[in-house]
Amino acid sequence: MSKSMRITGLEMKQLRKSMFSFPHGDGFESLLRRLSKKFIIEDCSHEVTQRVYYDTFDWRLHRANQVFSSSGGALHLEQFNGQGLAVAAGRRRSKFFWWDIEEGELVERLKENIEMRALCPIIELSTEATQFRIMNKDRKTVARLAVRNDRLGEQTSELPELIIVHEIRGYEREFDGIVEQCLKRRCSEVKNKSLFDRLLSNSDLTPRDYGAKFRVDLDQDISIGGAVSRLCLRLVEDMQKNHAGVIADIDSEFLHDFRIAVRRTRSLLSLLKKILPEAQCRYFQEEFRWLGTVTGPLRDIDVYLLEKDKYLNMLPAELEDGMSSFFEQLEVRRNGELRELQSHLGSERFGKLITDWKGFLTDPDSEIFKGSRAQKCRDYVDQMIVKRFKSFIRDGDRISDASADEELHKLRIKGKKFRYLLEFFKSFYDEKQMSSFLKFMKKLQDNLGDFNDLSVQQTMLGAELGGLKAKNLQTIRFAAALGGLIAVLSDRHRAVRNEFESTYADFTGPEIKKLLRVMVNGSL
Amino acid sequence: MKTIAVYSSKGGVGKTATTVNLAFTASRDGYRVLLCDMDSQGAASYYYRIKPKKKFNRSRLLNGEFYDFIRGTDFPLLDLLPAHFSFRNLDIAINDERKEEKRQVLASLLVPLADQYDYVILDCPPNVTVLSENIITAADCVVVPVVPTTLSLLAL
Numbered sequence: 001m002s003k004s005m006r007i008t009g010l011e012m013k014q015l016r017k018s019m020f021s022f023p024h025g026d027g028f029e030s031l032l033r034r035l036s037k038k039f040i041i042e043d044c045s046h047e048v049t050q051r052v053y054y055d056t057f058d059w060r061l062h063r064a065n066q067v068f069s070s071s072g073g074a075l076h077l078e079q080f081n082g083q084g085l086a087v088a089a090g091r092r093r094s095k096f097f098w099w100d101i102e103e104g105e106l107v108e109r110l111k112e113n114i115e116m117r118a119l120c121p122i123i124e125l126s127t128e129a130t131q132f133r134i135m136n137k138d139r140k141t142v143a144r145l146a147v148r149n150d151r152l153g154e155q156t157s158e159l160p161e162l163i164i165v166h167e168i169r170g171y172e173r174e175f176d177g178i179v180e181q182c183l184k185r186r187c188s189e190v191k192n193k194s195l196f197d198r199l200l201s202n203s204d205l206t207p208r209d210y211g212a213k214f215r216v217d218l219d220q221d222i223s224i225g226g227a228v229s230r231l232c233l234r235l236v237e238d239m240q241k242n243h244a245g246v247i248a249d250i251d252s253e254f255l256h257d258f259r260i261a262v263r264r265t266r267s268l269l270s271l272l273k274k275i276l277p278e279a280q281c282r283y284f285q286e287e288f289r290w291l292g293t294v295t296g297p298l299r300d301i302d303v304y305l306l307e308k309d310k311y312l313n314m315l316p317a318e319l320e321d322g323m324s325s326f327f328e329q330l331e332v333r334r335n336g337e338l339r340e341l342q343s344h345l346g347s348e349r350f351g352k353l354i355t356d357w358k359g360f361l362t363d364p365d366s367e368i369f370k371g372s373r374a375q376k377c378r379d380y381v382d383q384m385i386v387k388r389f390k391s392f393i394r395d396g397d398r399i400s401d402a403s404a405d406e407e408l409h410k411l412r413i414k415g416k417k418f419r420y421l422l423e424f425f426k427s428f429y430d431e432k433q434m435s436s437f438l439k440f441m442k443k444l445q446d447n448l449g450d451f452n453d454l455s456v457q458q459t460m461l462g463a464e465l466g467g468l469k470a471k472n473l474q475t476i477r478f479a480a481a482l483g484g485l486i487a488v489l490s491d492r493h494r495a496v497r498n499e500f501e502s503t504y505a506d507f508t509g510p511e512i513k514k515l516l517r518v519m520v521n522g523s524l
Numbered sequence: 525m526k527t528i529a530v531y532s533s534k535g536g537v538g539k540t541a542t543t544v545n546l547a548f549t550a551s552r553d554g555y556r557v558l559l560c561d562m563d564s565q566g567a568a569s570y571y572y573r574i575k576p577k578k579k580f581n582r583s584r585l586l587n588g589e590f591y592d593f594i595r596g597t598d599f600p601l602l603d604l605l606p607a608h609f610s611f612r613n614l615d616i617a618i619n620d621e622r623k624e625e626k627r628q629v630l631a632s633l634l635v636p637l638a639d640q641y642d643y644v645i646l647d648c649p650p651n652v653t654v655l656s657e658n659i660i661t662a663a664d665c666v667v668v669p670v671v672p673t674t675l676s677l678l679a680l
Contacts, residue, residue, distance in 0.1 A: 012591050012594075012640055013592075015596075133598070138573045138575075139573065140572075140573035140574065140598065141596075141597075141598040168595070168596035169594055169595055169596035169603055170574075170577070170592075170593070170594060170595030170596060170603075171595065171596070
């Protein structure tokens, strides 16, 4: 033995797996006949399984390259390549939230990806699978072979038969020989594709067709009318995609995304109201304001319910009971608000708004494409960006420690409109520069947003407290909990206000002004 | 990773039977297991119908070049490092090592396996040599099968 014994870092080879798609016919039988000349082949199991695959509406698990499924009384979380990540007990359901699943590793992995979104069925699969052992003359297994016949949902036809050859460690030559025989038959190797990808490509689903950040690519030469049409059609598409989820109350984020699309639409109408046709603009502003208003109450309640654990954790244990009844009442109120909203979104008024709006945006004779709206959009937007930035800075510079909270709220609204303006038209500008600018802006917006949220929460909880009548011990406990919560929120409110000055200074430094100047070609 | 040695200086007490069944049971329960057949008789290898590849030998084992010679068994999650006839002089080869490292040889060879397996189970030859010392040093746990006879108990 060598005196200088080498212990190398372990580089054990990954076991290989090859998949082949066989058209229906006798391709597989011919393969078995050929293999049986060299090996002993034994079928060791045959089973029919049902499996349901789930993901969120915005494909959060697919974006994380993960697959969640339910089969045989168990829930599985895997990577795309089939490697298991976690398993938990659980039966098939119409939808899952992470809190519906027993605690354990699967939940810990799941919740960081899906958060408050529901996992809904996307593919139902029925699989007939036969496993074969490929053995040498000593009856030692030297490879495994599986044959799968998959059927999706209600489809009557099966997917092409799939043969999967699994390598056994130490039997590389045998694996290579079997793969060679497969390649000689009328089949195609299924490369670089997970089994799940194969199912998706044979379904009518388009993965990740929803959920990416808002972006509409506009030509540099597009007219104002053309740009507004493209942007707003994308936004109305978002509303329509989320509409069914809101009505069915699948999860809170359908309404959240619906409202974002409405808010963006209103913002664009407001930003361009001086150049859009006055009568139509006024009509649509009014109707989208109505839509924003009727969707507000349910969303407000959802925000509190989503923060329930956070609020309870802010309080000492002896006050938690008092707060719990508040949330129970909120749930009851929520049911009423949901019915109200379902009625609005199923109303003639809503239907007419969408029809009229789409007509306005797409009819070639529409006023949106005429007059001053025919001019080049980029030039107009450049001027708007400069003007709005200067206005934002002017208002921001006036804010001091003595300024009322209302001034910060106004600045937040102005900042939001400015940010929407940049996001709508970001395709006109250099991507890196815009991304950098928006990153700076986000920090300031987050500060102003937190400040506003804390103000709203204190006001709402204060109103609850003010409306209480001391009837019994439970009411007193509830009042104490509200008081405790308001105190904590007030502290945080003060802290966030104190952070405003430095955050604002970061945003309005010379670096930012230079960046903006470069972006809009030196107009600043 | 835990290393379990099934050892007795007495032959015929059921070391191999214990080893092969322990390894199978652990793999069936979902653990990744490597069974190392350290006995040149190769009984554990025979049970699992595994023969060593032609190029495998004692030197490759002691030089840490044995990973490519591990073979999968018929059972998922259970691999086996087969014995080789050259293992009959493993203790002599180990004795050539420097005195202070002599008992650590096997333990050092198993360290790189920690990420690959949950259990390494060693089927040991029935003797008392420096190889036995290595096995006991490397093991987190030593299982000693005992047939309830006087001589078996003596061997303990």
